[in-house]
Amino acid sequence: MTNKIDYWQNSLATTTQDFLSAFQHLDTEQLYQKPNADTWSIAENIQHLIVINSSYFPIFKKVIEGTYQKPFIGKIGFLNKAIGKMILKSVTPDNPKKIKTIPVWNPAKYHSVKNEDLLKAFEAHQTAFSEWLPQLGPAIEQGQVIQSPANKLIAYPLETALDIITTHERRHLEQAKRVSL
Numbered sequence: 001m002t003n004k005i006d007y008w009q010n011s012l013a014t015t016t017q018d019f020l021s022a023f024q025h026l027d028t029e030q031l032y033q034k035p036n037a038d039t040w041s042i043a044e045n046i047q048h049l050i051v052i053n054s055s056y057f058p059i060f061k062k063v064i065e066g067t068y069q070k071p072f073i074g075k076i077g078f079l080n081k082a083i084g085k086m087i088l089k090s091v092t093p094d095n096p097k098k099i100k101t102i103p104v105w106n107p108a109k110y111h112s113v114k115n116e117d118l119l120k121a122f123e124a125h126q127t128a129f130s131e132w133l134p135q136l137g138p139a140i141e142q143g144q145v146i147q148s149p150a151n152k153l154i155a156y157p158l159e160t161a162l163d164i165i166t167t168h169e170r171r172h173l174e175q176a177k178r179v180s181l
Contacts, residue, residue, distance in 0.1 A: 004140070004159070005133045011166040016126040018173055019046065022180065024119055031118060035179055040107065043118055045176040047110035048101065049169055050125045055105065055149035056161065060132045063139045063146065063158065074145035074155040084156030084164070091168040104150050133162070 023031065023042055031043040040048065062068035074080060090099060140159050148154040156164070 009130045012126050012130045015169045042176040044107040045172040046122050047107035051109045052105045064135045071147040080155045084160030088164050093171045093174045
């Protein structure tokens, strides 16, 4: 399990550094510039990642404390694995299909810091996220299933959730890079 945790932590660190390298030279106006009304700005991509990743933190806390109640749908193993694989495939960076986010994960839900501090906030968020991972190790080894923070009728293994999150970050990095071109 240590190897998988190291993998996720390295993925978070690499993605963070890639975001910083690609965008730290931009001013606030450039971070928020949108090529059109249907495309997120670089800042909105970053805000979306903070919003979506943070929505998992209350679940992580309950899992670590041992108070998390597996959702009813979480008892159907083959279904949870299939749903997790389907979601993971949909968020890969090389999937050309545009996916509309659900309202609870919209970047507009982000209200934490001043615009000019967004990259610093993202870096701090990624560090905080990474700190959860070793604590989740025992639950991952036990095959813990969690529900999606956005929909209680969607459940997948915790391990798959972490794969989804780290892969999803790479997708939005690529999306943000396309905006900056």
